[in-house]
Every structure is written in structure tokens, then in C-alpha cells.
Amino acid sequence: MTAAGLLPRLATIVGSAHLLTEADQQAPYVVDWMKKYHGRALAVVQPGSTAEVSAVLTCCNEAGVTVVPQGGNTGMAGGATPDDSGRQIILSLGRLDRIREIDPVGNTMTVEAGCILANVQAAAREAGRFFPLSLGAEGSCTIGGNLATNAGGIAVLRYGNARELALGLEVVLADGRIWDGLQALRKDNTGYDLRDLFIGSEGTLGVITAAVIKLYAPPAARATAMVALPDGQAALALFARLVGRAGDRLTAFEFMTRSCLDLVQSHLPGVAVPFAELPPAIVLTELSDADAATGVTDLLETVLGDALAVGEATDAVIAQSGEQAKALWRIREGISEAQVRAGKTIKHDIALPIGRLADFMRDCETAVEVTVPGLRFLVFGHLGDGNLHYNLQRAPQMTEDEFLGLTGRLNTVVHDLVERYRGSISAEHGVGQLRRDELPRYKPAVAMQMMIEIKRLFDSRNILNPGKLLAN
Amino acid sequence: MTAAGLLPRLATIVGSAHLLTEADQQAPYVVDWMKKYHGRALAVVQPGSTAEVSAVLTCCNEAGVTVVPQGGNTGMAGGATPDDSGRQIILSLGRLDRIREIDPVGNTMTVEAGCILANVQAAAREAGRFFPLSLGAEGSCTIGGNLATNAGGIAVLRYGNARELALGLEVVLADGRIWDGLQALRKDNTGYDLRDLFIGSEGTLGVITAAVIKLYAPPAARATAMVALPDGQAALALFARLVGRAGDRLTAFEFMTRSCLDLVQSHLPGVAVPFAELPPAIVLTELSDADAATGVTDLLETVLGDALAVGEATDAVIAQSGEQAKALWRIREGISEAQVRAGKTIKHDIALPIGRLADFMRDCETAVEVTVPGLRFLVFGHLGDGNLHYNLQRAPQMTEDEFLGLTGRLNTVVHDLVERYRGSISAEHGVGQLRRDELPRYKPAVAMQMMIEIKRLFDSRNILNPGKLLAN
Numbered sequence: 034m035t036a037a038g039l040l041p042r043l044a045t046i047v048g049s050a051h052l053l054t055e056a057d058q059q060a061p062y063v064v065d066w067m068k069k070y071h072g073r074a075l076a077v078v079q080p081g082s083t084a085e086v087s088a089v090l091t092c093c094n095e096a097g098v099t100v101v102p103q104g105g106n107t108g109m110a111g112g113a114t115p116d117d118s119g120r121q122i123i124l125s126l127g128r129l130d131r132i133r134e135i136d137p138v139g140n141t142m143t144v145e146a147g148c149i150l151a152n153v154q155a156a157a158r159e160a161g162r163f164f165p166l167s168l169g170a171e172g173s174c175t176i177g178g179n180l181a182t183n184a185g186g187i188a189v190l191r192y193g194n195a196r197e198l199a200l201g202l203e204v205v206l207a208d209g210r211i212w213d214g215l216q217a218l219r220k221d222n223t224g225y226d227l228r229d230l231f232i233g234s235e236g237t238l239g240v241i242t243a244a245v246i247k248l249y250a251p252p253a254a255r256a257t258a259m260v261a262l263p264d265g266q267a268a269l270a271l272f273a274r275l276v277g278r279a280g281d282r283l284t285a286f287e288f289m290t291r292s293c294l295d296l297v298q299s300h301l302p303g304v305a306v307p308f309a310e311l312p313p314a315i316v317l318t319e320l321s322d323a324d325a326a327t328g329v330t331d332l333l334e335t336v337l338g339d340a341l342a343v344g345e346a347t348d349a350v351i352a353q354s355g356e357q358a359k360a361l362w363r364i365r366e367g368i369s370e371a372q373v374r375a376g377k378t379i380k381h382d383i384a385l386p387i388g389r390l391a392d393f394m395r396d397c398e399t400a401v402e403v404t405v406p407g408l409r410f411l412v413f414g415h416l417g418d419g420n421l422h423y424n425l426q427r428a429p430q431m432t433e434d435e436f437l438g439l440t441g442r443l444n445t446v447v448h449d450l451v452e453r454y455r456g457s458i459s460a461e462h463g464v465g466q467l468r469r470d471e472l473p474r475y476k477p478a479v480a481m482q483m484m485i486e487i488k489r490l491f492d493s494r495n496i497l498n499p500g501k502l503l504a505n
Numbered sequence: 506m507t508a509a510g511l512l513p514r515l516a517t518i519v520g521s522a523h524l525l526t527e528a529d530q531q532a533p534y535v536v537d538w539m540k541k542y543h544g545r546a547l548a549v550v551q552p553g554s555t556a557e558v559s560a561v562l563t564c565c566n567e568a569g570v571t572v573v574p575q576g577g578n579t580g581m582a583g584g585a586t587p588d589d590s591g592r593q594i595i596l597s598l599g600r601l602d603r604i605r606e607i608d609p610v611g612n613t614m615t616v617e618a619g620c621i622l623a624n625v626q627a628a629a630r631e632a633g634r635f636f637p638l639s640l641g642a643e644g645s646c647t648i649g650g651n652l653a654t655n656a657g658g659i660a661v662l663r664y665g666n667a668r669e670l671a672l673g674l675e676v677v678l679a680d681g682r683i684w685d686g687l688q689a690l691r692k693d694n695t696g697y698d699l700r701d702l703f704i705g706s707e708g709t710l711g712v713i714t715a716a717v718i719k720l721y722a723p724p725a726a727r728a729t730a731m732v733a734l735p736d737g738q739a740a741l742a743l744f745a746r747l748v749g750r751a752g753d754r755l756t757a758f759e760f761m762t763r764s765c766l767d768l769v770q771s772h773l774p775g776v777a778v779p780f781a782e783l784p785p786a787i788v789l790t791e792l793s794d795a796d797a798a799t800g801v802t803d804l805l806e807t808v809l810g811d812a813l814a815v816g817e818a819t820d821a822v823i824a825q826s827g828e829q830a831k832a833l834w835r836i837r838e839g840i841s842e843a844q845v846r847a848g849k850t851i852k853h854d855i856a857l858p859i860g861r862l863a864d865f866m867r868d869c870e871t872a873v874e875v876t877v878p879g880l881r882f883l884v885f886g887h888l889g890d891g892n893l894h895y896n897l898q899r900a901p902q903m904t905e906d907e908f909l910g911l912t913g914r915l916n917t918v919v920h921d922l923v924e925r926y927r928g929s930i931s932a933e934h935g936v937g938q939l940r941r942d943e944l945p946r947y948k949p950a951v952a953m954q955m956m957i958e959i960k961r962l963f964d965s966r967n968i969l970n971p972g973k974l975l976a977n
Binding site for chain 1: 611959
């Protein structure tokens with residue numbers, strides 16, 4: 034098979050209606066949703082079944098044509114955007130959108146990779162169950178993409194990342210072989226954990242075509258509070274207090290510094306922080322419980338009362354209705370939108386050992402300020418997961434270009450410190466194109482070597498998403 | 506380096522006091538604790554640090570001498586016993602027994618591989634935290650062995666297997682390279698999941714020398730009940746009911762058939778099932794909660810009341826004290842001991858999709874009875890994990906030898922049916938020597954191929970535990 038003979042062959046496999054070769058058809062697929070990464074493609078291929086995915090990969094592997102798997106195209110690291118050669122195939126999984134099975138006793142669901150996350154959540158709800166993965170893009174991202182990038186989101190503290198929510202996978206390998214690992218088992222000790230090798234591999238080791246995911250009892254009661262704090266250290270103390278009393282009822286623990294609150298209030302009309310003065314930091318926390326009778330609101334009141342008494346918190350508001358809870362969440366969720374309106378930021382998606390977060394924030398502010406004085410720090414994130422979105426906004430006297438020109442230097446300052454604290458330079462967004470060239474600086478050489486060798490083993494012709502995660 | 510020159514070199518590395526070459530010194534290491542697997546060894550090497558493990562493996566790899574890693578030697582599948590060649594080195598990790606760090610805010614602990622599980626639990630307790638991994642052998646098994654075999658136990662339903670309890674690993678590779686993956690992070694999306702490749706690989710891909718493990722808030726309240734059931738299907742209904750109401754408070758859901766109860770009462774004086782007549786099946790269940798004030802006993806009473814009202818349960822006893830709870834657990838834990846006293850059994854450690862457990866038990870009883878009539882079925886296990894210990898006892902008219910001669914045939918009957926139900930032939934015990942030759946019959950060919958290739962990649966000279974998990 035040569036590259037020239039490939040397109041007709043692909044048209045035969047998927048039907049010519051599902052082989053997009055015109056520029057206008059391809060437009061939504063060759064640019065990421067942030068419009069940060071732009072590429073070109075030989076074609077967009079839309080297989081309708083696992084067998085078709087297998088046939089497509091077999092052909093591409095024989096032809097030596099490289100393939101960029103794509104789900105909802107909502108990634109944060111450019112992992113699903115082709116390069117600019119115009120010689121890559123985009124493998125769009127959107128037509129694999131069946132929910133194959135729901136087992137409400139075993140609490141599992143078998144879904145195809147192209148299912149939109151919100152549809153998966155809805156199907157669980159209809160079966161009286163709950164699928165906890167939840168993130169901003171849930172209306173358009175796909176479960177296959179979530180698994181390929183090991184997505185995080187707002188329910189990780191209680192339920193884990195996408196990785197922790199998967200029991201089994203179906204994967205098509207680079208050469209077209211299909212691995213049926215679609216087991217709905219809580220335990221299976223029959224050899225190497227192949228599943229977790231594919232999860233988070235960003236489409237470089239195989240193409241996930243279906244998965245068995247875990248379902249849970251739906252929360253019957255929720256309590257939501259916004260808590261004003263004197264500083265970051267107090268957030269850690271409050272977190273430890275809540276874990277100790279509420280255990281697994283603690284479903285969210287989101288942290289925001291004053292500058293984030295200020296930004297939201299300035300740019301989003303109608304969004305207001307429920308404290309007379311903006312405190313140095315706040316936490317948005319939520320308890321939830323499968324049993325409605327056990328009083329999560331009472332528990333939250335008690336714990337926050339104790340925290341106020343010892344000065345860990347300076348003020349607190351507990352939502353008295355679902356509407357009020359939504360209004361509190363709107364503040365947290367508004368940060369991204371407010372950032373966009375305020376102009377470009379230099380972003381970091383980092384993870385630290387939770388107990389060291391306050392020290393890290395102090396040290397990192399100093400290190401950045403020494404390097405480039407006057408920047409604004411927009412620091413927020415899933416503190417309960419040790420995950421900060423550590424974003425920097427330009428100083429008033431800088432132009433946007435001047436500021437963005439500092440990206441590499443500021444990345445190095447922030448990430449070098451992350452490394453010193455034994456953290457991660459990509460907590461939940463993945464590597465993709467965004468962090469690929471930084472990775473070898475921070476990953477132990479032995480780990481890089483193992484990764485490169487595994488890639489070679491699984492994809493000897495390097496056709497699967499080359500240049501993502503690992504250098505070409 | 507030749508094999509002949511190896512021993513003096515190893516003595517230099519670990520000190521001659523830690524190189525055991527005499528048969529009497531080696532005796533505890535060359536036989537598994539069940540005395541089922543017997544081997545011989547060139548030497549037992551006891552390194553005292555990760556650097557020493559690295560030096561030992563470097564030498565063995567150069568010399569082409571194979572190495573059997575060993576923790577507490579409590580495995581169930583012969584994975585830590587050498588072959589009978591007398592040419593293998595046993596690498597005993599027992600001297601790596603330091604707890605390196607405890608972080609009560611981040612809820613993590615860094616432990617060396619040779620730490621005894623019970624000591625890890627105790628260290629967590631002393632720090633006001635809880636490490637949930639718990640199994641029969643906890644007084645002598647090591648955390649390194651637990652991770653290498655992805656151990657299960659009695660807390661999996663709520664907290665997961667050993668895999669789910671590990672955040673980071675330190676591993677020495679076959680050629681002596683050290684991978685420092687000791688991160689205490691809840692999130693890290695910087696590439697392939699190397700950690701989970703080593704966990705459960707039974708010492709065939711690398712030697713785990715240390716780990717960062719997760720800690721939890723200690724349970725402040727517990728409620729334990731024994732419930733009499735009309736049949737297996739009722740157990741599934743009760744399980745669904747408890748998950749729906751208690752959510753994560755459901756900490757244990759252990760199932761036992763009447764024959765197990767009968768066996769325990771016949772062989773263990775003083776152990777009595779608290780029902781006037783033995784029911785067809787019982788469940789031992791436990792709720793626990795980090796908060797003492799929220800009434801797990803009330804909740805359990807309510808849910809069991811509902812179950813009794815609809816006939817899912819026929820009787821129930823809730824423990825009124827810690828002593829009573831212990832007495833109920835004694836029945837469950839007594840099954841292994843009672844089995845030993847009753848003579849040899851043919852054992853299966855299987856996992857099924859939870860919702861299909863009752864159908865499987867019905868079908869498997871028929872299939873076994875057709876093959877060999879008159880056997881006694883001792884079926885019990887962690888039903889909440891879909892994990893059954895499906896054990897068979899000889900018919901009264903058979904000799905033990907006649908019965909044991911049927912092992913292969915009965916394994917095939919049980920495991921073929923497990924496969925038809927898309928289950929696993931080793932839920933928590935691993936493969937080792939025990940299931941190695943059966944594995945290719947049940948594992949998809951693609952998965953076997955990937956495993957063999959990964960093994961070659963990580964251990965090109967095949968020195969790490971050859972013949973375990975995979976054929977030589």
C-alpha cells in the first residue's frame with residue numbers, strides 16, 4: 034500500500050461520505066477549540082465501528098501514513114491537532130457513539146469512544162445511577178478523549194481521574210489488531226496492566242474504541258459552602274479538618290486567590306462574591322451523600338463552625354438552596370471566562386504534594402516576581418487534588434506581545450520550582466504539543482527512556498500521533 | 506561477569522552476613538508458606554538499600570543469573586519460590602523496612618518495599634490516619650509484595666486493590682537502573698503510566714523498592730451485620746440496596762454459602778453462626794464512617810429492615826459491640842482454617858461481573874456436578890468485588906489422591922465457564938506458577954502478545970522471575 038493508493042482504500046472502508054477531503058469540511062478538525070494549534074490534514078476519516086477503525090489503521094500502518102486520533106477536539110495541549118504537513122489523517126471517533134450496555138447491579142456501563150461525556154452522564158442518570166466525571170467541556174468532549182488524556186475535572190477528589198473510572202477497554206493497535214479488554218471486573222490479576230498503559234497515552238500507543246466505566250449511587254444530598262480564608266496555609270488546615278470529619282463525603286475543595294475573585298467580579302456582570310470585602314483566598318467546598326437522611330448540611334455547619342472558632346476561616350456562607358449553590362459555583366466556573374475577557378495569560382497546570390501547596394505558592398510568587406516584576410497572579414484550582422491552575426497575567430505597562438514573549442522563561446521558573454517540590458508540570462491537561470519539549474527537562478531520564486521504548490514497541494512505524502507527548 | 510564470579514561480588518555488595526548460601530539458612534526462602542511449591546537457590550541475597558538492590562541486579566544481569574524477588578513469602582500462586590535448578594538467586598527485600606515519611610495533611614506515606622503490612626497500618630494509626638489494605642497474611646506479608654501482586658483483601662470494596670492505594674513507586678530495573686517515580690501526587694498527566702505496569706507484574710518487570718501510598722481518615726464508627734439470605738440472587742439485590750443507600754459507607758460485603766458455615770461450625774469449636782437454622786447463604790456486611798455522629802448503625806438497621814420486609818433477607822443480626830462484630834468476622838475468617846482441617850480442596854480465585862454472580866454460581870454447580878458428581882461446593886468471597894473463592898471438596902467415597910487427580914479437569918470446567926461470563930481466572934491471587942499454563946487459554950492472544958513483548962523490552966536477558974506469570 035502506498036500513500037497515493039490510501040484515500041480510495043479508506044473511502045471503501047468507511048464510505049466516501051465519511052472521508053472528508055475538502056478544506057471546508059476539514060476546517061473544524063484541523064484547529065483546536067482554543068484556536069491555538071493549527072494544522073492541515075490529508076483527510077478526516079470517520080469510521081463507524083471498531084472493525085472500521087481496525088481496517089483504517091491497518092491501511093495507514095502499511096502505507097506509513099500517520100494518524101491523529103480525535104474525539105471532541107476539546108483538549109488543552111494540542112494533542113488532537115495535526116501538524117502542518119497536510120500528510121496526516123485525522124481519525125475522528127465521533128460516529129462510535131453507542132452506549133452498548135448498562136448494568137445497574139454491577140454498576141458498570143459499556144460505552145463507545147465517541148460518546149459525548151454529557152450523554153454518558155445522562156444515560157447513567159436515567160438508569161438511576163451516577164457517572165461522576167465532570168468538566169467544563171462535557172457538552173462536547175468524548176469519553177474516548179477523556180480516557181486517552183486521563184481527564185480530571187471537578188469530581189476527582191472524591192471519584193478519581195478518568196483512569197480510576199475505567200474498568201475495561203477496547204483498543205485498536207497501530208497495526209490494526211484489536212485488543213478486547215472490555216471486562217466489567219473490579220478485580221483481575223492475570224498479568225500486566227495494559228489498560229492503564231493506554232489511558233493517558235494521548236493516542237500514541239493505540240486508539241481506544243470503547244470502555245467499561247464505573248457507575249455510582251447518585252448523591253441524594255449535597256451541601257455547598259464558600260469559605261473566606263486568611264491565607265493558603267489556612268486552606269490546607271481546613272482541608273485536613275474536612276477530610277477528617279467528612280471522609281468521602283468531601284466531594285469538592287476548590288481554591289481561589291483574591292485576584293481571581295476580583296477578576297470575576299470585574300469582568301462578569303451579575304457574579305458577586307458573597308463577602309463584604311474580598312478575602313486573601315477562598316475555598317468552595319461541597320459535601321455529598323448517597324443517603325439523604327444523614328445531614329451533610331449539619332455536618333458542614335459543624336466543621337466550618339470549628340474552623341471559624343480557631344481562625345482557620347474568617348467567614349463562611351452555606352448555600353440554602355440549589356440556586357444559591359449554583360451561584361457559588363458560578364464564581365469558580367467564571368474564572369476561565371473572566372480570564373479570556375481580561376486578555377491572554379500564561380498558564381500552568383501543575384500538581385504538588387498537597388501539604389506543600391502553601392509553601393510552593395509563597396516561593397513561586399517570589400521566584401516569578403524576581404524574574405518579571407509586576408505580573409498578576411491568578412492562582413486557583415482543585416486544591417484537594419494538589420492541582421493548581423497557576424496563571425500569570427501581564428503587568429499593566431507591558432504589551433501583550435512583550436508579555437507572551439516571556440512564556441518560555443516563566444514556564445521554566447514555575448516548572449523548575451514544581452520539580453524542586455516534586456510536583457508535576459501537567460496535572461490534568463496532558464502533554465500533547467504544549468509541554469512536549471519541556472518534558473525531558475523534568476521527567477527522570479529512566480522514565481523518558483522507558484516511555485520511548487514502549488512507544489517503539491507498540492507503534493514500530495510511528496504512525497500514531499507522532500510528535501505528541503514524545504518528540505518525533 | 507560469569508556465574509562463578511557472582512557470589513563473591515554479591516557478598517561485597519550486601520556484606521557476607523546477608524548472603525545466605527547454606528541450605529539451612531535458605532530453608533525458609535525456598536518453600537512457599539503453604540508448602541506447595543519447593544525450589545532450590547544458589548543464594549539468598551538480602552540487600553539493605555535501593556542502591557544495593559541496583560548493584561545486585563546489575564551483576565546478575567551481566568552474569569545472566571536469574572533472580573526471584575521475595576517479600577514476606579506469603580503469596581498464593583508460587584510467584585516467589587525459585588525453580589529447582591539451584592541456579593537462581595532469591596532477592597529478599599526484608600531489610601528495606603524503613604518508613605521514610607508520613608504526610609498527614611497530604612495523606613501519604615513513603616515506605617520501603619520490605620515493610621510488613623501490619624507495621625504500615627500501625628504507623629498510619631499512630632499518625633492519626635488509616636491505611637486500609639488488610640488481608641490474612643498482614644502480620645508477615647510486605648508492602649512490596651502486596652504491590653507486586655496487586656493484593657486484594659477485605660477492604661477492596663471501599664478502598665480498592667493495592668494498585669488503587671499507590672501514588673508513586675521506586676523501581677530497580679533488570680539491568681540495575683533505578684526509576685525514581687516516588688511522587689506523592691494525586692494527579693500527574695506527564696506520559697505513560699509506568700507505575701501501574703510494575704504493580705501486579707509479580708516481579709517480572711522490575712523490583713519495587715519503595716512506594717508512596719495513600720492514607721485515609723480513620724473510620725470513627727462501624728456497624729457490622731450478618732444477614733441470612735434465601736439464595737445468591739437475594740445477595741445481589743441486598744448489595745444493590747446497600748450501595749444505593751450507604752454509598753461509600755459500605756466497607757464490606759462478604760458472601761458465604763451454607764456449606765462454608767457448616768464446615769466452620771463442624772471444625773472450629775466455639776465458632777457459631779447466630780441463626781437457629783443455617784440459611785442457604787449469608788452475607789457479612791459492614792458500614793463505616795469517618796464521622797461518629799452520623800449513625801451507621803441506624804442506617805444499617807433501616808436498610809436491613811427494608812430488605813427483610815421484601816424477603817431479600819430472612820433474618821439479620823447486627824453486632825451490638827466490637828466483641829460481637831469480631832465474633833461475626835471470626836466466622837468469615839475461619840473458613841480457610843476449617844478448610845485446612847477438612848482436607849485438601851481444589852481452589853479457584855475468580856472474578857465475575859457482579860450482576861451475573863448468581864447465574865454463574867447456578868451454572869457452575871451444574872457444570873461441575875455433571876463432570877464429577879458428589880463434590881462439595883465451598884463458595885465464599887468478596888461479593889461486593891465480584892470475587893468468589895470457588896473451592897471444591899472431595900466426595901466422601903473418593904480418596905484424596907483420586908480427588909486431586911481431577912484438578913486440571915475441574916479447573917478447566919470452572920475457568921471455561923468464567924471465561925463465558927467474561928470473568929477472570931485470578932481475581933486477587935495473581936498468576937505465578939499456579940495459573941501460568943492456563944493463562945494463554947483464557948487471555949486474548951493480543952493481550953498475551955503484548956505482555957510477552959513488554960517482558961522482553963523490560964528484561965531482555967530474562968533474569969527477573971522467569972517462568973512466573975509467563976512461560977520461560
